[in-house]
Amino acid sequence: xxxxxxxxxxxxxxxxxxxxxxxxxxxxxxxxxxxxxxxxxxxxxxxxxxxxxxxxxxxxxxxxxxxxxxxxxxxxxxxxxxxxxxxxxxxxxxxxxxxxxxxxxxxxxxxxxxxxxxxxxxxxxxxxxxxxxxxxxxxxxxxxxxxxxxxxxxxxxxxxxxxxxxxxxxxxxxxxxxxxxxxxxxxxxxxxxxxxxxxxxxxxxxxxxxxxxxxxxxxxxxxxxxxxxxxxxxxxxxxxxxxxxxxxxxxxxxxxxxxxxxxxxxxxxxxxxxxxxxxxxxxxxxxxxxxxxxxxxxxxxxxxxxxxxxxxxxxxxxxxxxxxxxxxxxxxxxxxxxxxxxxxxxxxxxxxxxxxxxxxxxxxxxxxxxxxxxxx
Amino acid sequence: xxxxxxxxxxxxxxxxxxxxxxxxxxxxxxxxxxxxxxxxxxxxxxxxxxxxxxxxxxxxxxxxxxxxxxxxxxxxxxxxxxxxxxxxxxxxxxxxxxxxxxxxxxxxxxxxxxxxxxxxxxxxxxxxxxxxxxxxxxxxxxxxxxxxxxxxxxxxxxxxxxxxxxxxxxxxxxxxxxxxxxxxxxxxxxxxxxxxxxx
Numbered sequence: 001x002x003x004x005x006x007x008x009x010x011x012x013x014x015x016x017x018x019x020x021x022x023x024x025x026x027x028x029x030x031x032x033x034x035x036x037x038x039x040x041x042x043x044x045x046x047x048x049x050x051x052x053x054x055x056x057x058x059x060x061x062x063x064x065x066x067x068x069x070x071x072x073x074x075x076x077x078x079x080x081x082x083x084x085x086x087x088x089x090x091x092x093x094x095x096x097x098x099x100x101x102x103x104x105x106x107x108x109x110x111x112x113x114x115x116x117x118x119x120x121x122x123x124x125x126x127x128x129x130x131x132x133x134x135x136x137x138x139x140x141x142x143x144x145x146x147x148x149x150x151x152x153x154x155x156x157x158x159x160x161x162x163x164x165x166x167x168x169x170x171x172x173x174x175x176x177x178x179x180x181x182x183x184x185x186x187x188x189x190x191x192x193x194x195x196x197x198x199x200x201x202x203x204x205x206x207x208x209x210x211x212x213x214x215x216x217x218x219x220x221x222x223x224x225x226x227x228x229x230x231x232x233x234x235x236x237x238x239x240x241x242x243x244x245x246x247x248x249x250x251x252x253x254x255x256x257x258x259x260x261x262x263x264x265x266x267x268x269x270x271x272x273x274x275x276x277x278x279x280x281x282x283x284x285x286x287x288x289x290x291x292x293x294x295x296x297x298x299x300x301x302x303x304x305x306x307x308x309x310x311x312x313x314x315x316x317x318x319x320x321x322x323x324x325x326x327x328x329x330x331x332x333x334x335x336x337x338x339x340x341x342x343x344x345x346x347x348x349x350x351x352x353x354x355x356x357x358x359x360x361x362x363x364x365x366x367x368x369x370x371x372x373x374x375x376x
Numbered sequence: 377x378x379x380x381x382x383x384x385x386x387x388x389x390x391x392x393x394x395x396x397x398x399x400x401x402x403x404x405x406x407x408x409x410x411x412x413x414x415x416x417x418x419x420x421x422x423x424x425x426x427x428x429x430x431x432x433x434x435x436x437x438x439x440x441x442x443x444x445x446x447x448x449x450x451x452x453x454x455x456x457x458x459x460x461x462x463x464x465x466x467x468x469x470x471x472x473x474x475x476x477x478x479x480x481x482x483x484x485x486x487x488x489x490x491x492x493x494x495x496x497x498x499x500x501x502x503x504x505x506x507x508x509x510x511x512x513x514x515x516x517x518x519x520x521x522x523x524x525x526x527x528x529x530x531x532x533x534x535x536x537x538x539x540x541x542x543x544x545x546x547x548x549x550x551x552x553x554x555x556x557x558x559x560x561x562x563x564x565x566x567x568x569x570x571x572x573x574x575x
Contacts, residue, residue, distance in 0.1 A: 017504060018504035019508065024421070
């Protein structure tokens with residue numbers, strides 16, 4: 001083929017014209033952007049009905065490998081403590097087929113035990129007498145990461161208490177306390193402080209009161225109780241709309257995990273279920289149905305028969321993806337949802353496989369007034 | 377717990393907001409409204425609209441989680457966001473190169489039909505773009521970032537420097553070198569090569 005153009009040289013105008021025309025016709029899906037915005041604002045605390053939720057970027061901690069990589073980019077802008085990782089750790093994001101041996105049907109042991117736990121749940125929750133509140137306490141250790149060599153990882157203790165009235169549209173109360181207790185998984189606090197790394201802060205503390213638990217409605221200029229419920233922000237209407245039939249509920253959950261690109265569909269399903277159950281708001285019949293749904297997840301396994309979470313014992317059911325294992329812990333005797341934890345499965349950034357990175361323990365009770373704690 | 381407040385000497389404004397306040401939802405709502413759509417457009421041109429949606433989402437979540445590390449004194453928030461996005465984009469580098477080569481192949485035929493005419497001026501914009509795509513695929517990721525942050529995202533060289541964490545002088549010299557190389561080499565990218573090696 002003739003090559004008349006071998007010595008051709010574009011002008012700057014040619015180059016700019018080519019740059020301007022290459023893929024200039026892409027457009028954003030407005031609805032998709034709107035969904036992303038909603039998710040972002042929920043993550044930023046505009047989260048009416050999940051008072052118990054962790055700061056989301058910390059909630060699914062395996063994102064942190066990406067976060068660490070991304071933070072490297074901002075080295076020029078941050079306070080001078082974050083620098084680029086030299087290794088540029090590859091982060092493959094295949095949605096399925098990792099390991100190549102995923103079974104088609106659920107694991108028998110996990111399935112049997114989850115269904116047994118569902119059977120143990122009483123048909124209904126303890127009813128609230130007039131003036132009583134449902135008390136939901138979350139004891140959480142959430143992780144922070146700083147990627148500057150040698151790297152730091154620590155977890156900070158958070159106590160979150162919610163008082164839920166009998167009628168959703170009555171006043172709720174939420175108390176959030178960052179206790180100041182920290183555990184260091186990689187590095188030490190002294191080293192980090194010497195490095196100028198801020199180890200405190202970032203999370204709001206205080207007491208909020210609002211109908212529907214819609215704590216931030218005012219800041220966002222919304223009328224409380226006008227946000228639609230969802231898996232991540234369940235309200236009574238949303239939960240009433242979910243089927244109790246396990247097959248139908250499974251389909252409903254799968255509908256939101258089918259296009260999971262960031263993790264395996266089962267991991268995504270377990271994350272959603274763990275946050276949903278961890279809200280402490282899910283009624284008994286729906287809780288039982290959720291356990292039966294988890295029993296259907298092909299890659300769920302019994303990961304620890306006698307797991308101890310925050311002093312409470314239960315069976316751990318987990319899903320493992322490329323980086324982490326997420327366990328939900330359920331008391332087999334009562335069917336009570338005890339909490340969830342993230343376990344490191346791949347040595348990375350100084351974290352050792354097998355170590356528990358984060359956990360959140362749930363406790364619920366009926367109490368005699370707003371702000372009253374249960375007697376222990 | 378101490379809540380860090382903006383220092384008095386920090387010029388806080390729309391381009392350099394203080395993100396460390398107790399109500400991030402308000403500030404991040406504004407950030408999203410100002411920057412999500414152009415950021416998506418930029419990312420979609422690089423890796424396609426679907427991956428761009430994921431990247432926009434991740435960029436803002438990373439920004440939210442690290443809002444305390446944004447220092448308004450060090451640069452405008454746009455640079456910070458594009459810096460985060462650029463690093464997240466790394467995971468898609470292979471897909472980007474593959475797509476650029478596919479675009480280059482699609483632009484091959486018109487040029488071949490034109491060969492006895494040999495006037496580059498007559499080659500329409502689509503063909504120019506296709507040739508450019510082939511040449512862009514040859515660049516290093518860092519060179520591509522600098523070029524496209526300027527040309528597609530509309531950042532100035534100082535903003536690119538902030539985004540990538542490199543000196544502004546380096547950005548300028550890199551941009552000059554990349555443009556010169558493209559001007560000489562893009563016309564050659566008629567894509568006669570077999571493309572089986574792009575996996």
